[in-house]
Amino acid sequence: MNSQSGDPRGRGVRAVFREARPSARVQWRQLRTGLLFISPWLVGFTLFLAYPIGMSFYYSLCDFSVLQPPRFVGLANYQELVADDVFRQALTNTFCYAAGAIPLGILLAFGIAMLLNTGVRGMTVYRTIFFLPSLVPSVALAILWMWIFNGKDGILNIALSDVARALGSSASPPSWLSDPKWVKPALIFMSLWGTGHAVVIYLAGLQDVPVHLYEAADLDGANWWQKVRNVTLPMVSPVILFNGIMAIIGTFNFFAIPFVMAPGGQPARSAYFLAVNLFDNAFLYLRMGYASAMAWVLFLIVFVLTMLALKLSERHVHYGGS
Numbered sequence: 001m002n003s004q005s006g007d008p009r010g011r012g013v014r015a016v017f018r019e020a021r022p023s024a025r026v027q028w029r030q031l032r033t034g035l036l037f038i039s040p041w042l043v044g045f046t047l048f049l050a051y052p053i054g055m056s057f058y059y060s061l062c063d064f065s066v067l068q069p070p071r072f073v074g075l076a077n078y079q080e081l082v083a084d085d086v087f088r089q090a091l092t093n094t095f096c097y098a099a100g101a102i103p104l105g106i107l108l109a110f111g112i113a114m115l116l117n118t119g120v121r122g123m124t125v126y127r128t129i130f131f132l133p134s135l136v137p138s139v140a141l142a143i144l145w146m147w148i149f150n151g152k153d154g155i156l157n158i159a160l161s162d163v164a165r166a167l168g169s170s171a172s173p174p175s176w177l178s179d180p181k182w183v184k185p186a187l188i189f190m191s192l193w194g195t196g197h198a199v200v201i202y203l204a205g206l207q208d209v210p211v212h213l214y215e216a217a218d219l220d221g222a223n224w225w226q227k228v229r230n231v232t233l234p235m236v237s238p239v240i241l242f243n244g245i246m247a248i249i250g251t252f253n254f255f256a257i258p259f260v261m262a263p264g265g266q267p268a269r270s271a272y273f274l275a276v277n278l279f280d281n282a283f284l285y286l287r288m289g290y291a292s293a294m295a296w297v298l299f300l301i302v303f304v305l306t307m308l309a310l311k312l313s314e315r316h317v318h319y320g321g322s
Helices: 008-020 024-059 076-084 085-116 123-135 138-149 155-166 181-193 196-207 211-219 222-251 256-261 274-284 289-312
Strands: none
Touching: 008 123, 024 138, 024 155, 076 085, 085 123, 085 155, 085 181, 085 196, 085 222, 123 181, 138 155, 138 181, 138 196, 138 256, 196 256, 211 222, 222 289, 274 289
């Protein structure tokens, strides 16, 4: 209206905005400065993440033995995966391990965190004791548990034999690492050793639960289980979701421990996991193209399971202010 009536105030406002807006040269200088500041990250991201991801997808479409130049074969590697009995067995073993290790790990870590969140005397010492096992390197941990699970002289079987003898039973303990029926339960049981990281995260979430919610529940006459169900679990549900997703990623990348404890997936490939199969094809059989296809299948499985967990959590995860 001001511009149509010739009011100079309209032109003055537009002139102020034009002066406030930086020129194209200033904008380019600011962009260049910003790019220079993030250039170390851009170079690292390109060289160590974006380029390897792109090349792995390209190699998954090639017959590539590392020693020879890659030869494009299209989807042949993926078609071979569908018909590969060893791959299917490794995938089944991985899913079975994940189905046991993830829920048991979440329940144990959350239970320990609940106990550590109480006001018991000397709680700092207990927290340190529960966290220390998660700091043991994977290879050292595997060697330690190989002795524990030893069928003849292992401390676990010695203890089980003493218990059976005290109960008047003649049953012999299982050969954990040499029996196909027991090797996966043994590995699942061993995975509970490393719950220390999850315990610390759960403990931080529990300590952030507002005290007044528990006080209100006490006034309503809620018992211990009702407070856990209606106050604790909803308030720490984002932490449970985070630890669940981390557990999915970790279990499907389970490599170092079975690689040391069960070479070749023995016995009878019952401990042959997807990450170990991928490593063998890439660096033992030099089938880098086939291993790259396997890696992309593994990525898709983890991605789908993560998206499924996020979708299923929409009704059960409560964030602050929501």
